[in-house]
Amino acid sequence: METIRLEFQPNIKAKILELLSSFSSDELKIVQEDENFLKNKAMIQNELEKIKDGTAEFCTFEELDSYLDDVISEYEN
Numbered sequence: 119m120e121t122i123r124l125e126f127q128p129n130i131k132a133k134i135l136e137l138l139s140s141f142s143s144d145e146l147k148i149v150q151e152d153e154n155f156l157k158n159k160a161m162i163q164n165e166l167e168k169i170k171d172g173t174a175e176f177c178t179f180e181e182l183d184s185y186l187d188d189v190i191s192e193y194e195n
Contacts, residue, residue: 121149 126134138146152158168174177185 119147123151 124134138148165174
């Protein structure tokens with residue numbers, strides 16, 4: 119199956135759902151979008167721009183491992 123994202127005015131929602139209901143569940147499945155989708159998308163796009171323009175901060179695997187150990191130890195007890 120393929121997935122598309124639609125944006126529409128609230129006043130045509132009933133018409134869209136009526137049209138879509140004419141398809142069988144084998145042909146079409148309506149998937150509710152994650153409420154955090156736009157927030158996550160913006161954050162990821164921002165991070166990608168930092169990578170592209172060279173302002174992103176990177177760390178080594180060892181630094182990441184040490185950081186994660188510290189975070190995990192905070193929540194172990």
